[in-house]
Amino acid sequence: MSATPTTLPPVIVLVRPQLGENIGKAARAMLNFGLAELRLVAPRDGWPNPSAGPAASGADIVLEQAKVFESVADAVADCAHVYATTVRKRGVTKPVLTPEAAALAIHAAPGRAAILFGPERSGLETDDVAVARTIITVPINPEFGSINLAQAVILIAYEWSKGMGLAQPPETELPPPALQEELDGMIAQLDAMLVDSDFFFPPARTPVTRRTLRTLLTKPGWSAQEVRTMRGVLSALAGKQPRRR
């Protein structure tokens, strides 16, 4: 790409990919449109995978630099924006963008973006989607919605590449959202306090309640400073860190 990017290229995260061949094809699709950073969450057949290289048709650098993580949370810990791609409608109340709109958003927002893609057979689980702040849905033939993993990757990469010569420096001085790990730290702090307060009841509903809280706390896009403020608030409420006098 000849243009100078004003924001970092997004990271492509394949969540529990099944076939090495598809990992290779995704790498090729990425490099076709100038994306080079691939992360793999718990690839089914381990990593490296001998089937990936031939399918990458020369995009070896993407595979060589790919990093493996145990969880989605680990894979996106250093990212400020997390997008989940899914074709199915779910009961999640998050903004849904087309690839085109998501590409514009990624170019416009300061801070690193990660884009999650689910396993070939089943797509992202609800818990994976819960990590994201925004959903990307490809508007697809409603009567034939089965899209190949590498095909989904290329559509997103293609739309992103359109903005490479056009992206203007962001005009806002808004600080970027906190890193995912900072957000997770705050959520964990609140969660521990709520466990102590018997908030989670009945137990059968706890996973849903946790997801609701995560969605709600992910929605603001709080900056690192705001997350620290909230953690101060929580600490004060817990009486753990009495204010200096």
Added chain:
Amino acid sequence: MSATPTTLPPVIVLVRPQLGENIGKAARAMLNFGLAELRLVAPRDGWPNPSAGPAASGADIVLEQAKVFESVADAVADCAHVYATTVRKRGVTKPVLTPEAAALAIHAAPGRAAILFGPERSGLETDDVAVARTIITVPINPEFGSINLAQAVILIAYEWSKGMGLAQPPETELPPPALQEELDGMIAQLDAMLVDSDFFFPPARTPVTRRTLRTLLTKPGWSAQEVRTMRGVLSALAGKQPRRR
């Protein structure tokens, strides 16, 4: 498809395709975005090809209705507009469009359009390109321009589908933000708890701290339901409303 097409969908023409698997994947990519008419010019391994069906992942109707021709000229004889896809620059003096611009042109022009895709290894020959009036070139990473056949097909089909009404922004189920009085109630509840916890210190900084907290809690645009959830969280932390057991 919900929208009524104003022009016929374009015909996808694979010129001398080599692998049955790639024909199947191209068929799947087509149907993903509502294209169903596939034509094959002199497929290397004959037709039908047993490798095509499994790769089509359910897009069998496209393969079943595919027609085979001996030459490019025969394959596009009934079409009014012929586009040739190529990534390489050639010495031909024809208009070159991006997939986006070509999709707009196809939607705007009356008469059937055909889009030619070359063999996997070499792409379209100069004689094939000569049949076309217009060239489509995908703006691709100049340092890694090797694009897979089915990937090229899906990018064109995807851009075409944007004009079909499929590409409407997906309906989000996002509820509107809570009313200001609901938000104020939550902020007041937290404020009272923070006063009890000696959070506001020193007194001279209290107005600034209150403003910071208000900004932070206004930022999310939480819905009425989310505000109620947060109030439940606060009540639990305050131990004021122990959960029913």
